[in-house]
Every structure is written in C-alpha cells, then in structure tokens.
Amino acid sequence: MAAGWTAQAKTPPDQLIIGMNMNNLLTLDPAAMTGNDIVGIVVNLYDPLIELDPQQLTHVRPALATSWEVNDADNLITFHLRDGVKFHSGNPVTADDVVWSMRRILHLNLAQASVWKSYGFSKKNVDEMVRSPSPGIVEIQLPKPNDPKLVIYSLAALGSVVALDSKTVQAHEVNGDWGNRWLTTNEAGSGPFRLDSWQAKDVLKMSRNPQYWRGEPQLTRVVFRHFQESQTLRLMIEKGDLDIAHNMAVSDVTALSHDPAIQVDEVKKGTIYYVAMSMKEPHFANPKVREAVRYLIDYQGIGKALMNGYGIVHQRPIQVGMPATLPDPGYKLDIPRAKALLADAGYPEGFDTTLRVLADQPFLNIAIAVQSTLMQAGIRAKIVTGTGNQIYGAMRERKFDMLVGRGGSGVEPHPHSSLRALVYNPDNSDAARLTNFQGWRTGFYDKQLNTDIDQALLERDPEKQKQDYFAIQERYDALIPALVPVSQMVDSIVVRRDVKNFLPHPSATTFLRDVYKDDSPQSAAQNAQPTGGKGL
Structure with missing residues (x-):
C-alpha cells in the first residue's frame, strides 16, 4: 500500500x-516526458492546439485553436486561437506562448524532439518555421515535404505540443535550461x-x-x-x-x-511489445544471429499464456487494423532452424548475453519465456531487471545487448507513426541522439528503407501509398531487423x-x-x- x-x-x-x-513517471515536463503514464497527466494540466476524438481517431477536434487550414502547397498550417483563455497563473494564453512552447521542444532536444526532427525541424530552423505573424495566429511551416495530415495528427495526439506559460517558465529558468x-x-x-x-x-x-x-x-x-x-x-x-x-x-x-x-x-493501442537487439553488440551485428533470435521466440505460446488482457500476437511494425498493414509473416518457434543459423554465424555453442526488462508484468514474464527458448539454442541470456529509467535509459544510450520492451508510438492514425517510431533512422550516428526512435536505439539503419518511408509519406494516391507501405514492410522483414515485434498492446x-x-x-x-x-x-x-x- x-x-x-x-x-x-x-x-x-x-x-x-x-x-x-x-x-x-520521471518528469512532468511535456518536452521531456516518455511513456504513456505521464501523457495522461500532462493533457489534463495543459491545453493542446487540437485533439483527437477518442472514439474516432481520424476526427481532429478544436482545442486552443478554433480552426486551421493548410495552404495549396501543403507546407504551411495556420491555426486561429480562441480568445480569453488564461493560464493557471492568470496570464493570458497568447500565440507567442504557443510558438515559444514548440520552439522549446527543439531547443531542449529531449525525448519529445525526435518526432519533430523527423519532420525536418531543428534547433537551427524552428524559430523561423514556427511563428506568430499576428496576434491569435500561429503558423507552422514544414521544413521539408511532408503529409500535413500526419503533422496535424501529431499535434493532436502526442501530448507534448501544449501551451506553456512562457513568462512563468522563464522566471524559473536556470543556466539556459528553458525551465526544464x-x-x-x-x-x-x-x-x-x-x-x-x-x-x-x-x-x-x-x-x-x-x-x-x-x-x-x-x-x-x-x-x-x-x-x-x-x-x-x-x-x-x-x-x-x-x-x-x-x-x-x-x-x-x-x-x-x-x-x-x-x-x-x-x-487497443498502437504500441508494440518487442524483443530488441543492439547492432552495436558484435553478436547481433550479424544478421544470421538476429534471424536465429527471430526463430527463438514462441510468439503463439507467449500470446496464449501471457498476453491475455495485455496484447494480441502481432509481427509487423505497422499496427493492426490499418489498410496498409500486411498480414503477419507467421514466424514460430523453430529451435533446429535457429541452431543452424547460429552455427552458420560461427556460434555453434551459442554465447552469453544480457536481457534487460522492466520488473513489471507482462514484460518480466515475456523475458523469462524468451530466456528459456534462447537457452535451447545455446544463447545464455542473463535477465537484468530495473525501473524504466534504468532499462530504457540504457537503450536510449545504446548500451544494452537485448531488451524486452514496448514502444512504437502508433498514436497517430497513420502508418508513418508506427514506422517512424520502430523503423525509421535517418542518422545512425551516436551524436544524432534520436532517442525516441527504436531504430536508432538498436543501431538498425538502411538508407533505402528511410528513403522509401519518406516517399510513401508524400504519396497522394491512396492505393499507391498502400502498396508502398506493403513494400516497406517486406523490405524491413527481409533485412532481418534488430527489433522483433511480438504483440500489439491492449490496455x-x-x-x-x-x-x-x-x-x-x-x-x-x-x-x-x-x-x-x-x-x-x-x-x-x-x-x-x-x-x-x-x-x-
């Protein structure tokens, strides 16, 4: 108790x-928050520009913005703010506060900056791209070609782009930390x-x-x-x-x-339970080892015994229920095949590794099940438990071997939302610090895949776009990624x-x-x- x-x-x-x-629950700062728990708190303390209807996710509802429009070139979104809204301090909510709040996300470059960086925003350009040309008006200019519908969904769904009382926050700033x-x-x-x-x-x-x-x-x-x-x-x-x-x-x-x-x-949520491997670790840099792990997970057994009420079996990066989601490839536990792959990779006797996991359910039970099946092919994985900061912190620093986790965003009703979080990795350098991207965390990088994801986002023909997303899933699967989807979350x-x-x-x-x-x-x-x- x-x-x-x-x-x-x-x-x-x-x-x-x-x-x-x-x-x-590690911070209440909207720009730094990670995980679903804090989102449900932040959205009740702050107001966003717009929001998604919980019963019809593709329906965007007004909030601080009463209306908005996209220009013919699809590169400028203009929001019209309602009058008379006040912060808890009594200060009026202005367009300048909204602009400052979004600029703050990029200048701080903490967890919530990753999505906006994928759209082309940066510390260098955000002051120019996000602006208020007149009172009550907020303009967001897209730095690179994008689907403005997805950007609108992100503004409505992420919970991080909310209006902060800039005067109050700046009064508590210490050493240029933007009040963090x-x-x-x-x-x-x-x-x-x-x-x-x-x-x-x-x-x-x-x-x-x-x-x-x-x-x-x-x-x-x-x-x-x-x-x-x-x-x-x-x-x-x-x-x-x-x-x-x-x-x-x-x-x-x-x-x-x-x-x-x-x-x-x-x-049903868009987040995915997964088994992740770090490609910075020599064993998992080998695609045959990653493929062996793919066949050392008892997806169906885990789903039946451990995930009732937590999730449904799902083996694709794009969430269930979208027209662009391919059927599952049907991977199953196959010990002989995994052993053969490990032998081809030069590990006939297996190897020792670590498997990080939250000390909560269903994560720990998934990890125990995976540890058991890995052992049958000689991969001796020591389970390391901890808090979210300890487990995901190591992943964000790219200092882990294996990990059972949950991620993938999927909060926006658009295939790109899942791909961005689980697959997309436009810059694999350590300095990039794309910490909200599971692709970056695991070190998984394919230039062509990134290009395909960028191009599919811009495709305006719905049928062609769906086929593009099919091709992306097939390429991702063929590349034997460092992240293996196991189940889609049910809360x-x-x-x-x-x-x-x-x-x-x-x-x-x-x-x-x-x-x-x-x-x-x-x-x-x-x-x-x-x-x-x-x-x-």
Missing part, C-alpha cells in the same frame, strides 16, 4: 482516485486541472481550474496513487477506495470483470461504474475534464446488470 494512504469505505463523490504503477528543472516537478498550463503536489512513487494531486475556458470541471480533485502490486489495486477498487485502476495483472482484471459494480475497458483499465464520461484514449491522452460520479438509484440499478469488457 502506498505510504500515507488510509483506506476508506468510498471515495469522495467529487474526487477521482486513480491507482497505478508510477515507477516510470523546474517543470520536472511543477506545471505552467491552462488545462482543466492544476497541479497541487507530486511525490515521486507515492502520490500526485491536482485540483480543478475554476476559470477553465470550457467550464469548471465537476470533479474538485483528481488523485493518482502509486501501487506496485496488482493484488493491492484489486483490493482497493473492490472496496471502493479507488475509482480507476491501471497496470493490473490479467488474473486480477479477469476476476474483477465479474463484479457488477465494475467494468473493464479494453483499449485493460478497471473502472467503477459510478464513474461517468471516462473515455480511455488509445493515444493515452485521456481527458478527465468531463468526468463525474453518479451513485444515484438509477445508476445503482445499472450497476446490478451483468458486466463485460467494453472495447473502444
């Missing part, structure tokens, strides 16, 4: 209490909620913004509590001490799905039925501004109905 938490019979009717594992140190534990937004306090790996509290431009939220407070143990989460939400629970073990989710006071929202979120208007977002940008509780007799009668999973 989290420190300082006193069990109670029921959560207050005007407060939302959310239980989750907060080990990977201060924003690690503070906020300067205009969103529906204000940050009250955050104690790492314990509790984060936010209270409603009474001056919010959409109208005052019905909830007076939202509290995020840290729990590592799934059984504790199960006990707390069964008793009514939590309203929502994330990161629960499948066995506990399944048990709770039969409780008439609880529903389970199963949200199972447990919600008490008196919580209303909670719509978990596939891109993790779950908005809480319209959430409220209803324990009226009518709602209670609804709670008595049989329950089942609800998919979005």
